[in-house]
Amino acid sequence: MSLTPFKTALRVTWADTDAAQVVHYANYFRFLERAEEDFYRHLGFSFIDITKRGFWFPRVEAFCQYKKPARFNDLIEVELTVEELREKSVKYGFRMLNKDTGVLLAEGYVVIVMADKQTQKAVPIPKEIVEKLKPFSK
Amino acid sequence: MSLTPFKTALRVTWADTDAAQVVHYANYFRFLERAEEDFYRHLGFSFIDITKRGFWFPRVEAFCQYKKPARFNDLIEVELTVEELREKSVKYGFRMLNKDTGVLLAEGYVVIVMADKQTQKAVPIPKEIVEKLKPFSK
Amino acid sequence: MSLTPFKTALRVTWADTDAAQVVHYANYFRFLERAEEDFYRHLGFSFIDITKRGFWFPRVEAFCQYKKPARFNDLIEVELTVEELREKSVKYGFRMLNKDTGVLLAEGYVVIVMADKQTQKAVPIPKEIVEKLKPFSK
Amino acid sequence: MSLTPFKTALRVTWADTDAAQVVHYANYFRFLERAEEDFYRHLGFSFIDITKRGFWFPRVEAFCQYKKPARFNDLIEVELTVEELREKSVKYGFRMLNKDTGVLLAEGYVVIVMADKQTQKAVPIPKEIVEKLKPFSK
Numbered sequence: 001m002s003l004t005p006f007k008t009a010l011r012v013t014w015a016d017t018d019a020a021q022v023v024h025y026a027n028y029f030r031f032l033e034r035a036e037e038d039f040y041r042h043l044g045f046s047f048i049d050i051t052k053r054g055f056w057f058p059r060v061e062a063f064c065q066y067k068k069p070a071r072f073n074d075l076i077e078v079e080l081t082v083e084e085l086r087e088k089s090v091k092y093g094f095r096m097l098n099k100d101t102g103v104l105l106a107e108g109y110v111v112i113v114m115a116d117k118q119t120q121k122a123v124p125i126p127k128e129i130v131e132k133l134k135p136f137s138k
Numbered sequence: 139m140s141l142t143p144f145k146t147a148l149r150v151t152w153a154d155t156d157a158a159q160v161v162h163y164a165n166y167f168r169f170l171e172r173a174e175e176d177f178y179r180h181l182g183f184s185f186i187d188i189t190k191r192g193f194w195f196p197r198v199e200a201f202c203q204y205k206k207p208a209r210f211n212d213l214i215e216v217e218l219t220v221e222e223l224r225e226k227s228v229k230y231g232f233r234m235l236n237k238d239t240g241v242l243l244a245e246g247y248v249v250i251v252m253a254d255k256q257t258q259k260a261v262p263i264p265k266e267i268v269e270k271l272k273p274f275s276k
Numbered sequence: 277m278s279l280t281p282f283k284t285a286l287r288v289t290w291a292d293t294d295a296a297q298v299v300h301y302a303n304y305f306r307f308l309e310r311a312e313e314d315f316y317r318h319l320g321f322s323f324i325d326i327t328k329r330g331f332w333f334p335r336v337e338a339f340c341q342y343k344k345p346a347r348f349n350d351l352i353e354v355e356l357t358v359e360e361l362r363e364k365s366v367k368y369g370f371r372m373l374n375k376d377t378g379v380l381l382a383e384g385y386v387v388i389v390m391a392d393k394q395t396q397k398a399v400p401i402p403k404e405i406v407e408k409l410k411p412f413s414k
Numbered sequence: 415m416s417l418t419p420f421k422t423a424l425r426v427t428w429a430d431t432d433a434a435q436v437v438h439y440a441n442y443f444r445f446l447e448r449a450e451e452d453f454y455r456h457l458g459f460s461f462i463d464i465t466k467r468g469f470w471f472p473r474v475e476a477f478c479q480y481k482k483p484a485r486f487n488d489l490i491e492v493e494l495t496v497e498e499l500r501e502k503s504v505k506y507g508f509r510m511l512n513k514d515t516g517v518l519l520a521e522g523y524v525v526i527v528m529a530d531k532q533t534q535k536a537v538p539i540p541k542e543i544v545e546k547l548k549p550f551s552k
Contacts (some may be wrong), residue, residue, distance in 0.1 A: 072322075184487050310438070
């Protein structure tokens with residue numbers, strides 16, 4: 001079963017571009033993270049709430065395939081799906097599209113782990129967060 | 139046969155870090171690109187020379203596994219290897235280590251394509267560049 | 277006479293922060309530029325339109341006073357005013373406030389010049405742009 | 415009396431540039447901070463040492479005049495001078511030059527304050543740091 005992904009949009013700024021006059025390849029990972037932040041805000045929490053409980057969400061793997069260059073002023077839609085929801089980690093798949101033309105710009109994934117700030121060890125994702133992520137997972 | 143990788147070092151700056159007090163995950167891709175730039179400088183050319191000939195080197199795939207966080211002021215050694223040298227593309231493997239402790243921080247790869255700036259199509263990598271990359275490829 | 281400034285809002289992302297757990301000081305200038313981009317979009321043009329006519333808007337001076345730190349997830353309101361509208365340059369004053377609390381975070385200005393891309397010399401700002409900026413200038 | 419400034423050099427990377435094919439204006443402030451970090455390293459301490467003592471060095475004012483654009487691959491020399499050394503703050507003046515051509519690219523200053531991390535109030539700069547900065551101040 002394929003669920004509707006979480007969708008959010010962002011505008012490419014001048015500072016996102018490089019001398020090739022396209023979005024710098026590392027900035028797609030910033031866009032991805034912004035989508036993740038919007039997703040958590042939509043679900044009713046933030047990285048800060050996680051931090052306050054003594055946890056954080058380090059990234060352990062990130063992958064991107066670049067399909068077409070995004071340019072200054074483009075409106076980009078980021079689609080986020082919970083591809084794998086494990087006890088201690090989440091794998092988000094993403095697609096980025098030009099919102100006006102529908103052209104696919106990039107796709108990939110990121111794997112994040114719930115970690116204890118003190119011990120730096122992976123820990124189970126708190127139950128309330130799991131419950132909030134479930135409706136978006138396959 | 140395994141060849142000696144190209145090695146270069148860089149210092150983590152304050153601006154590379156984020157509120158988790160570690161290097162922001164997208165910045166490893168900036169570090170990787172800096173290593174690639176140093177590599178080309180070592181080989182005697184730069185992105186600019188490529189650009190002047192009407193080409194550029196867009197990234198088509200990027201992957202990183204994060205092993206241990208890098209922090210402000212850390213000296214990072216980036217090792218670059220030419221994992222695949224194809225007619226129109228190059229796959230660079232990389233490893234990033236804390237230069238003082240030898241701890242592995244991250245590893246992954248990037249695939250870049252030689253493209254024509256006008257047509258945006260992939261083209262064969264110029265022979266002189268191929269010759270310069272060969273000694274570093276498997 | 278004091279005119280109503282142009283106002284726009286943006287959300288602080290994780291990538292905007294540094295290891296002091298506040299927005300990195302250089303990023304206020306990125307926020308300022310985003311506000312300027314939103315302003316032009318509001319007026320019906322973009323940097324790209326300017327570029328297509330053979331011009332660009334290099335910054336010649338930038339100044340910021342930091343009042344209170346902005347943090348991850350803060351919603352920031354940027355107020356932009358046309359402080360000086362000269363033949364070849366514009367001085368924008370700005371204020372950034374926490375949109376939820378009203379606390380002043382930063383204020384300052386930026387001076388930009390209309391320049392010819394070929395000659396790199398300052399040129400008069402095109403009349404249509406002057407007309408669009410006038411209602412926002414003192 | 416004019417003292418010799420602290421000098422350090424850095425290479426412009428692709429990620430520092432924007433679609434105008436020059437260094438993005440906010441990145442000069444990153445370069446300035448890197449020079450400050452190199453300066454402290456030269457003096458035998460780092461932001462981290464300051465942090466461990468419960469202090470930090472927030473920026474309260476930053477100013478830059480942009481003279482000539484810096485471009486990808488340029489080698490930039492940053493000159494740093496201690497323009498004012500006060501009880502609780504330091505004003506650094508800076509100049510950035512193209513190291514190969516000697517052309518002045520940018521100049522300006524930054525004012526930083528020694529602050530207590532807990533109270534967020536300005537505090538006197540520790541005596542050992544004052545002693546280290548004195549030889550570089552007017």
